[in-house]
Amino acid sequence: MxxxxxxxxxxxxxxxxxxxxxxxxxxxxxxxxxxxxxxxxxxxxxxxxxxxxxxxxxxxxxxxxxxxxxxxxxxxxxxxxxxxxxxxxxxxxxxxxxxxxxxxxxxxxxxxxxxxxxxxxxxxxxxxxxxxxxxxxxxxxxxxxxxxxxxxxxxxxxPDYTRDINRILVAYDDSVQSARSIQMFLMLNIWNQCEITILNVNDDKDKGLQLLKKLEGYFTSYGVGTQDLCCIKGDPSSEIMSQIQELSIDLLVMGAYGRNDIVKFFFGSVTQQILEQANIPVLLYH
The missing domain is CATH 3.40.50.620 (HUPs)
Structure with missing residues (x-):
């Protein structure tokens, strides 16, 4: 390829x-x-x-x-x-x-x-x-x-303060919105040289790892390396927040709303919870 x-x-x-x-x-x-x-x-x-x-x-x-x-x-x-x-x-x-x-x-x-x-x-x-x-x-x-x-x-x-962006978490849930956000992240090519971790929160670990491998290949096609692939079971917003804190993430990339939020208005979605709690820049697209 x-x-x-x-x-x-x-x-x-x-x-x-x-x-x-x-x-x-x-x-x-x-x-x-x-x-x-x-x-x-x-x-x-x-x-x-x-x-x-x-x-x-x-x-x-x-x-x-x-x-x-x-x-x-x-x-x-x-x-x-x-x-x-x-x-x-x-x-x-x-x-x-x-x-x-x-x-x-x-x-x-x-x-x-x-x-x-x-x-x-x-x-x-x-x-x-x-x-x-x-x-x-x-x-x-x-x-x-x-x-x-x-x-x-x-x-x-x-957020209301600035920080250097070195470590990035890409949250992927296999939704169209999430995929579009990642496409724009790669195409903009602003932070492609940073340390990148890709996260999928999925109760089916085999399926989650399969999705991450496909996405890793997509990153590779842009000449962008990934630091780690991470598949975790649990609540998406809680696990995303946990990874942000554990990995000292500086920027989060995610869809404006995900698979479970498509029929909801923005309030109450995982995205809203993340924006209220993360206190780091978030790149979003739908």
């Missing part, structure tokens, strides 16, 4: 979601590290959630419409000021890191705007908690959840 040995990355444009949170700072650092190393370009995207601002507080009673409009105007102005500061900070970071960048500001529903812009990018970098939707209480929103179920590009979801 011939090998596909890639000499460089297979991507050129990164879409970075900027919401002004601590996760944004971390996501910016990760995106800049990748872009600097692989001569890629980052689009920093800030969004003003006009539908959320407009619906905040509900309908105004008769006689209070003027005050309601004034309050909405003030909310929009504050959101605009926040977006400007976010983009200025992004621009300063890119300049200091000598990274090529573009700035994109938009209004609308955050999820829809990100998906629309992602059509022209190879993957998205965003926080594992997102704060794009208008919410004065500062609670996390559902933007990442929607991107993972309905988006069209791979997502690197990152």
């Amino acid at each position: 011939s090998q596909i040995v890639s000499s460089g990355p297979s991507f050129s444009k990164i879409l970075l979601g900027l919401d002004g949170s601590d996760y944004t700072q971390s996501a910016t650092q990760y995106a800049c590290q990748i872009a600097s190393k692989h001569q890629a370009e980052i689009t920093g995207m800030a969004i003003i959630d006009m539908p959320g601002i407009g619906s905040f507080g509900g309908p105004a009673p008769i006689g209070a419409i003027h005050y309601s409009k004034e309050a909405e105007k003030q909310r929009i102005e504050k959101a605009q000021e926040k977006a400007v500061k976010i983009l200025q900070s992004f621009e300063e970071t890119c300049k200091s890191e000598n990274v090529n960048y573009n700035i994109h500001a938009d209004t609308g529903r955050p999820f829809e705007e990100i998906v629309d812009e992602s059509k022209y990018h190879d993957f998205i970098v965003v926080g594992q908690q997102t704060f794009f939707q208008y919410n004065p209480d500062g609670e996390p929103d559902e933007t990442l959840d929607k991107l993972l179920t309905l988006g069209m590009t791979p997502i690197l979801a990152v």
